[in-house]
Amino acid sequence: MTDPHLWWYVTRASGLVAWAAMTGSVMWGVLLATRVLRSIDNPAWLRDLHRWLGGTALIMTGLHMLSLMLDSWAHFSLTQVLVPLAAGYRPWPVALGIVAFYLLIAVYGSSLLGPRMPRRFWKALHYGSYASVVLVSFHAGWSGTDVGAWGYRVVAFALLGLTTVAVLVRVLTSASAAPPPRRRPPAAPRRPMTITATYPLSCDVLGIDLSLKDGSELPLWAPGAHVTVHLPNGLQRCYSLCGDPADRCRYRIAVQRAPSSRGGSAWLHANARLGTPLDVSGPSNTFMLEPAEEYVFVAGGIGITPIKAMIDSLPAHRRWQLVYIGASRATMAFSDELQQRWPDHVSIDARDETGVRPDLARILAGSGAAVYCCGPSSMTEELAALVPAARLHIERFNAATQMPDQTGRPFDVTCDRSGTHVHVSGDQSLLEALELADIPVYSSCREGICGACEVRVLAGRPQHLDSVADNENKDGAGIMYPCVSRAHTRTLTLDL
Structure with missing residues (x-):
């Protein structure tokens, strides 16, 4: 600590490490924003590394400023390292470094407060990371006393080159990824079918x-897909397909008689007979099975239907495990078949036998598998707390509870294609208001679960209250589901 050169070395080393961490943070931010390596990357660890690099840059910058005050040669005061243009030594280059430090604080702070900030403001603030790296580059080049050293030049050119590549990737992918205005495809037609x-x-x-x-x-379908059955009593109900996708002659569904049926399952149990005609639309799929090395499937009751189709589609060498939970074996469809075919992979947990629900936290501990869950809200919410969002795929029976910021606040909608203006009052849904205005929107569950009523948002900020997908994905795709969702802004413009 008494070596007069110690703080000189600390100053240079901490400055270069801070510069490198800033550059790395920008590069990882570009990967997160563009997903150019989506075939091999993982948003969860990219996000963690992005945040870690930003924190490292901030800490190293603080150490750099502290060492400037402790260095007997530079001997900066607290005011000189915190106030732009207060330094007597090369005030303008030093000021650029100070401004970069404040920008870095703002960007890193926005990362921590991201969920509480308006997304557009958060995004605009994050662009400050590019400015921060540029300012640091000029600060290092103009205020450093050893910029002529070959080692310093190699590091500087490498960091500047990486920053340039990151900016070019961001610009080029933004230009190429911006989709043209998408016209909503017509609603899937109803097909007259027979039981x-x-x-x-x-x-x-x-x-x-x-x-x-x-x-x-019949049209092709993939595991996780569902069809909408239009019943003669005017109801529409979605049912997951649980047969063989290669069988193009029939769709196979499983209907559980709900204790508090609103008329859908009760009608089918009472009236479904050989030869009964039914209109069916679809298939649609918001629960697609994505490639993974290992899977954990969790099914609750009738939630086994899409899961069974997924399991049937897996190659023999794939690693997987099924946790199937129900009230009793007598109520659990496919339980005997699944356990007989895959005894080493399937765990049947009937509460009348075990008396307790399985410990999902213990089952999932240390696992990096992709988790697919279909079941009641208590199960899906428990898994959402246990599994990172990047690995969790959920299909719900009921919409997740999401409270609007301002219950019943009215807003206005402009339908871009028709030029129609629609007012949505506080006591009606956006879908109801569109239907009253004779704007046709295909819908099914009307509870924010199935995704059938998807519409494209051209302007304004929707308030997502559905359970179809993550809000970030919906905002990125520019879509919303009007059966339950509303608006953060006073107006919305929709592609209708």
């Missing part, structure tokens, strides 16, 4: 096979 078979899957679950009346092939 070709019914069979019990458990004491309260009915299996139903549906085929086209003319016997022609």
Whole structure:
């Protein structure tokens, strides 16, 4: 601590490390924003590394400023390292470094406060990281006393080169990724179908096979997909497909008689017979099975239907585990079949046998598997607290509870294609207001679960109250679901 050269070395070393950490943080921020390496990257660790590099840059910058005050040669005062143009030594280059420090504080602070900030303000503030790196580059080049050293030049050119590449990637991907205004495709047509078979899957679950009346092939579908069944009593209900996607002659669904049925499952259990005609639209898929090395499937009750189709589609060498939870084996569809086919992979947890729910935290401890869950809200909320969002895929029975910031606040909507202006009062949904204005929007569950009523947002900021996808993904795609969602802004412009 008494070596007069110590703080000189600390000053240079901390400054270069801070510069390198800033550059790395910008590069990782670009990867997060553009996902140019989406085939091999992972947003969770990219986000953690981005935040860690930003924190390191801030700490090293603070050490750099402290060492300037402790260095017997430079001997800066607190005012000179915190107030631009207060330094007697090269005031303008030093001022650039001070401004970069404050920008870095703002950017890192916005990372910590991101969920509480308006996304547009957060995004604009994050662009300050580019300015911070540029200012530091000029600060280092103009105020450093050893800029002529070859080691310093190598480091400086490397950091400047990486920053340039990061900026070019950001600019080029932003230009190429901006999609043209997308016209909403027409709603999936209803197909007249016929019930070709019914069979019990458990004491309260009915299996139903549906085929086209003319016997022609059905549209392709992938595991996780669902169809909307239009019932003669005017109700529409979504049911996951649980058959074989290669079977183009029929769709297979499983319908659980709900204790408090609103008329959908009760009608099917009472009236589904061989030859009964039903209109069916779809398939649609908001629960797509994505490639992964390992899976953990968690199903609650009738939530086994999309999960079963996913398991059937897996190659033999894939690692996976199923936790199937229900009130009793008598009520759990496919339980015997699944356990007989894959005894080493399937865990059946019937509460009338075990008396308790399985410890999901213990089951998932230390696992890096992709987790797919379909079940009641108590189960999905528990998993959401245990599993990082990047690895968790959920399909809910009921919409997650999301309270609007201002309940019942009215807003106005402009339908861009038709030129129609719609006022949405506080006691009606956006979907209801559009329907009253004769603006056709295809819908199904009307609870923010199925995703059928997706519309594109051209201007304004929607308030997402659905459970279809993460809010960040919806904002990135510029979409909303008007059956339950509202608006943060006074006006919205929709592609309708």
